[in-house]
Amino acid sequence: MTLNLAENIQSQTRAEPRHIQLGLHDEQVLEMYWHMLLARRLDERMWILHRQHEVAFHISGIGHEGCQVGAAMAMQRSHDYFFPYYRDLCFTLSLGLTPRAMMLALYGKQGDPMSGGRQMPCHYSACELNIVSVSSPVATQIPQASGVGFAIQYNKTDQVAVVCFGEGSTAEGDFHEGLNWAGIFKLPVIFYCQNNQYAISVPIAREMPVKNVADRAYAYGMPGVMFDGNDFLEAYSATKLAIERARRGEGPSLLEAKTYRPVPHSSDDDDRTYRSREEVEFWKKRDPILLARNYCIEHNILTDDKQQEFENRAREIVDDANEFARSAPYPPAEEALNGVWGELPKI
Amino acid sequence: MPEITNIEAVTQTLQSEMRRDPKIFITGEDVGKRGGVFRATKGLMEEFGEERVVDSPLSELSLVAVGIGAALYGLRPVVEIQFADFIAPAFNQIVQEAARFRYRTNGEWPCPLLIRTPYGGGIGGGLYHSQSIEATYSHIPGLYVVAPSTPYDIAGMLRYALRVNDPVLFLEHKKTYRLIKGEVPADEYMIPFMKADIKRVGNDVTVIAYGLMLHETLQAAQELVHEDINVEVIDPRTLHPLDQDTILSSVKKTGKALIVHEDNLTLGLGAEIAALIASEAFEFLDAPVMRVAGPDVPAMPYARTMQDYFMPNAEKIAAAVRKLNAY
Numbered sequence: 278m279t280l281n282l283a284e285n286i287q288s289q290t291r292a293e294p295r296h297i298q299l300g301l302h303d304e305q306v307l308e309m310y311w312h313m314l315l316a317r318r319l320d321e322r323m324w325i326l327h328r329q330h331e332v333a334f335h336i337s338g339i340g341h342e343g344c345q346v347g348a349a350m351a352m353q354r355s356h357d358y359f360f361p362y363y364r365d366l367c368f369t370l371s372l373g374l375t376p377r378a379m380m381l382a383l384y385g386k387q388g389d390p391m392s393g394g395r396q397m398p399c400h401y402s403a404c405e406l407n408i409v410s411v412s413s414p415v416a417t418q419i420p421q422a423s424g425v426g427f428a429i430q431y432n433k434t435d436q437v438a439v440v441c442f443g444e445g446s447t448a449e450g451d452f453h454e455g456l457n458w459a460g461i462f463k464l465p466v467i468f469y470c471q472n473n474q475y476a477i478s479v480p481i482a483r484e485m486p487v488k489n490v491a492d493r494a495y496a497y498g499m500p501g502v503m504f505d506g507n508d509f510l511e512a513y514s515a516t517k518l519a520i521e522r523a524r525r526g527e528g529p530s531l532l533e534a535k536t537y538r539p540v541p542h543s544s545d546d547d548d549r550t551y552r553s554r555e556e557v558e559f560w561k562k563r564d565p566i567l568l569a570r571n572y573c574i575e576h577n578i579l580t581d582d583k584q585q586e587f588e589n590r591a592r593e594i595v596d597d598a599n600e601f602a603r604s605a606p607y608p609p610a611e612e613a614l615n616g617v618w619g620e621l622p623k624i
Numbered sequence: 625m626p627e628i629t630n631i632e633a634v635t636q637t638l639q640s641e642m643r644r645d646p647k648i649f650i651t652g653e654d655v656g657k658r659g660g661v662f663r664a665t666k667g668l669m670e671e672f673g674e675e676r677v678v679d680s681p682l683s684e685l686s687l688v689a690v691g692i693g694a695a696l697y698g699l700r701p702v703v704e705i706q707f708a709d710f711i712a713p714a715f716n717q718i719v720q721e722a723a724r725f726r727y728r729t730n731g732e733w734p735c736p737l738l739i740r741t742p743y744g745g746g747i748g749g750g751l752y753h754s755q756s757i758e759a760t761y762s763h764i765p766g767l768y769v770v771a772p773s774t775p776y777d778i779a780g781m782l783r784y785a786l787r788v789n790d791p792v793l794f795l796e797h798k799k800t801y802r803l804i805k806g807e808v809p810a811d812e813y814m815i816p817f818m819k820a821d822i823k824r825v826g827n828d829v830t831v832i833a834y835g836l837m838l839h840e841t842l843q844a845a846q847e848l849v850h851e852d853i854n855v856e857v858i859d860p861r862t863l864h865p866l867d868q869d870t871i872l873s874s875v876k877k878t879g880k881a882l883i884v885h886e887d888n889l890t891l892g893l894g895a896e897i898a899a900l901i902a903s904e905a906f907e908f909l910d911a912p913v914m915r916v917a918g919p920d921v922p923a924m925p926y927a928r929t930m931q932d933y934f935m936p937n938a939e940k941i942a943a944a945v946r947k948l949n950a951y
Contacts, residue, residue, distance in 0.1 A: 390732075391729070393729075393730030395727060396728050400728070402729050404729070404732040404733055409696060409733065410725060412720055412721060412728065414720055417716065417717065420690060420693070421693040421696070422693060423689070423693060424690035424692055424701075425693040425694070425696065426693070428693065428694040428698070429697070431675065431694070431699060432699075450685060451685060451717075454681075454689070455689065457686070458681065458686050615730075616726055616731050618726070618790055619731070619734050619788075619789040619790050621816065622784065622788060624784075
């Protein structure tokens, strides 16, 4: 059932640029590129703020921007449900989370809309955007997404739920149970694995006995689709097809974006202890933003001037968000006691 | 008023609530066609269809997780865990997810999930069909734990639970399912959480008990009348958070307190209630706070002799009350 999507697309008409074949306008491609670039600059700043001891923690999405922006573009923002995981900075930015909100969460400052300063950074949440809060134990969001899929089916809407996770998460029982439910009930859920080949330090051969996460789809009665996760257009294409399938009531899909994390797992990790610099350098040449930039230049979507304008704008936005969060107050200490229970119903 | 059993109270209330609110659906193992292994959902699939009474795969973790997702979306899921003993695979989803969604999103994502499960022993259920799980889950802020023990309380609290905007663990003592009968009015009354009930008024000793132990306590109290000992019986009904006021005012009146539960002794509900009494009613006490509870063994054994040895009962409760009364 595993499809090689790249070949499918290329075997179609070779004359038209891929994004046109996929039904994307130049402006949409440029928007995707912009989100990738902004996410990268924001992410880089967060690393710096950690190294400057401004903040306690950061967990990065660098290297994942291609598969994230592509998938996000295929979704209907604020209509579909999204269950992020901690690397989804670019994904949630593309769905409408603001850099200021992300910086407030990074600093744990008052008004942090993700958790009010309760969670560590990069635990994304935005109720108004249907972005569901994520915790730290991995894979817990996977069967919850099946629950939203169940509710969508129950309410008979055309929404879908997209849930992200790393390949390490697929060793958890939550992964199995979530896909099992979705497969049985043909739920409109897209299981979106960002396979960066490492669960912190453990390489993929120690995470699972099969070569591809997508191979596992067979056991759950759904298509398993893998693609180059550093190619934003492949990510868009695969997600679009899976979403259309789900909206038609044909059930869930398991997508596997093959990608790489060229940075340590988190601000507390040192990846030199478990992988070679040569390997990392090899993948840096396959950087999704670099590939997207080349594509845009090749098809006259991006000019040097535009690139410079984007860089300037990104710098301004990141500076603004950084300063906004830095100067914001911390939540009052006793705020720790609030938000445990809701109001009880009146009798 | 008609008399019904505890389990009929569950079934009838679920039925009337599902008629009221189309957002309510039930899922669990064997809840549909079979109507539940205890028959708690008997007839509901016939009335509401397979879409609202959903037979699930054998997967407690995802039963709760799917319930969480549906609750976040805005539905009112009722998840049945077939036996409380089987809830452990869902621990992470209940404790770290359902109970923390509100807190971790500063109120943005409430999680109104109702989990019903039969608990408790005395039915030959051995280690894995007899457990009491209330202490484990009563340690969790953000999760209501309720254990109503009469048809009247079950109906009133189940109705209330389906309007609460937080996760609720609704414990039903399986031995009382058909053993306990009582009158239930036809109107759709509700019993709020965190309101204990004085099941019997007395002056000599306060006994705090719930579940099957409530009924064993009431029986003990009946017998102790002949010895001129007048027991006040408090049913907390909501185990977490506790109705502290009702417990404390009773203890302040009697000066003597006994807590009874089937769950094992160490760090059980009794420990928390004893600590509450010690810190808030110390000057009123005429005797040490006592506990009658299951022994600290992993769970209830199967053999009849060992099971009976494990279970607190009216006799053991009466003996403890006599001791307290004489103190």
